[in-house]
Amino acid sequence: MPKIVNHDERMKQIAEAMWRVILDKGMEGATVRNIAEEAGLSLGALRHYFKNQDDLLVYAMTLVRERATERIEAVAQQNMLPKDMIMAVILEIVPINEESLAEMEVWFAFMAHVKHRKHELDVPDDGIFVGAHKLIAYLNASGLLKEGLDLDMEAERLYAIIDGIAMHALFDSERLQPERVKKTLRYHINSICVD
Amino acid sequence: MPKIVNHDERMKQIAEAMWRVILDKGMEGATVRNIAEEAGLSLGALRHYFKNQDDLLVYAMTLVRERATERIEAVAQQNMLPKDMIMAVILEIVPINEESLAEMEVWFAFMAHVKHRKHELDVPDDGIFVGAHKLIAYLNASGLLKEGLDLDMEAERLYAIIDGIAMHALFDSERLQPERVKKTLRYHINSICVD
Incomplete structure (x- = not known):
């Protein structure tokens, strides 16, 4: 009997093949032909799941986002002190291991690729802007933020730091090692929190 | 008599044609063929200046960097208060107008493109890491930095903020307008300076 492969599972396999090719x-x-070959499928079989490269692109980006979101939700359910929680959540976004470095590289490649085609494609947002606002609101609700801070500006600044560090950890990984990524993020969080 | 075109000028023209194509x-x-067409040259004439796409790529990136450096040096010669000077320098890097948005887009496209080929290409560094250290050292020498700051961490954080904001201004330009870019940067500089 032929192996029954779940439709969603197959789509994930194809998207993961796309990541590896990228x-x-x-x-x-990342041509449809190369991706089909990497996934071990015929071109026709791949086209059964994705009409063209754009369909696959949008799905693969959505999947990167979903995976990061799942990891963050798992962290959020743990029992941690607020500042540790904030660090743990940020470290699920900023690349400090092989998996998240690969995700970030794929995400950057996507972003550069779709930059001038955003109006044609339904490109998912990475959710980090909203996430940064939530983290600042959480620190504030926990009574940890220093007085006199502008919450809106703090969220914008945290958003910039997260993506800036993520980009540097990706493109300059020999200089910016995981320990220095963590030190910089901890330095920033400490700078906006009471002792 | 045929028009005499300076060799360097011609190379710049070709690099600028590459930017427009990107x-x-x-x-x-950004194929050599498309770039030759955009520059109004034959493929053979273009190859007289650049052996292949990689040669052109490295030259075009170097030129983006040189142009930004020239603008920054011009700013640095002006007579300004230290905090205003810091803001003016950063605003020559972070995209807040059409020219710098285009430069940043080209730079990001380059970075994503050469990411997995860095060992083959002599890719120029963007100089922002060294620049961030200089800006922090300058604020410190001017006696403007708050006490107790870690200069190395401040440079790493400023570097992340500059590139993070630059990326957001590029990819999310409708939300992050020039006024908000400036407000966020000023907020950060004020947060590390004495009143």
């Missing part, structure tokens, strides 16, 4: 060859190598 | 079609459209 990591190996960059966006310009 | 802005219009993205990296995947």
Whole structure:
């Protein structure tokens, strides 16, 4: 009997094949043909799931986002002190291991690729802007923020720091090692919190 | 008599044609053929200046960097208060007008494109990391920094904020307008300076 493969599982397999092709060859190598080959499928079989490269692109980006969201939700359910929780959540976004480095590289490649085509594609937002606002609101609700801070500006600044550090950890990973990523983030969080 | 065109000028023209192609079609459209057409040259004439796409890529990135450096040096020669000077320098990097938005887009496209080929190409550094250290050292020398700050961490944080804001101004330009870019940067500089 032929193996029954769940439709969603197959779509995930194809998206993961796309990630591997992007990591190996960059966006310009991420043709439907190369992706089908990496996934071990015929071109026709792949087209059963995704009409074209754009469909696959949007799905693969959505999946990167979903995976990060799931990890963050798992962290949020743990029992931690507020400042530790904030650090743990940020460290699920900022790349400090092979998995998150790969995700970030794929995300950047996507972003650069779709930059001038946003009006054609339904590109998912990465959710970090809303996330940064939630983190600042959480610190504030926990009574940890220093007095006199502008919450809106703090969220904008945290958002910039998260993505800036993420980009540097990706493009300059030899200099900006995980320990220095953590030190910088902890320095920033401490700078806006009471002792 | 044929028009005499300076060799360097011609190389710049070709690099600028490459930028226009990238802005219009993205990296995947930046073929030597398309660039020659945009520059109004034959393929053979372009190859007289650049052996291949990689040569052109490295030159075009170097030129983006040089132009930003020239603007920053011009700002640095003006007579301004230290905090205003810091803001003016940062605003030559962070995109707040059409020219710097285009430069940043080209730079991001380059970075994503060369990410997995850094060992093959002599990719220029953007100089922002060193620049952030200089800005913090300058604020410190001017006696403006608050006491107790860690200069190394302040430079790392400023570097992250500059590139994070730059990226958001590029990819989310409708939300993050120039006024909000300036407000966020000023908020950060004020947060590390004495009143």
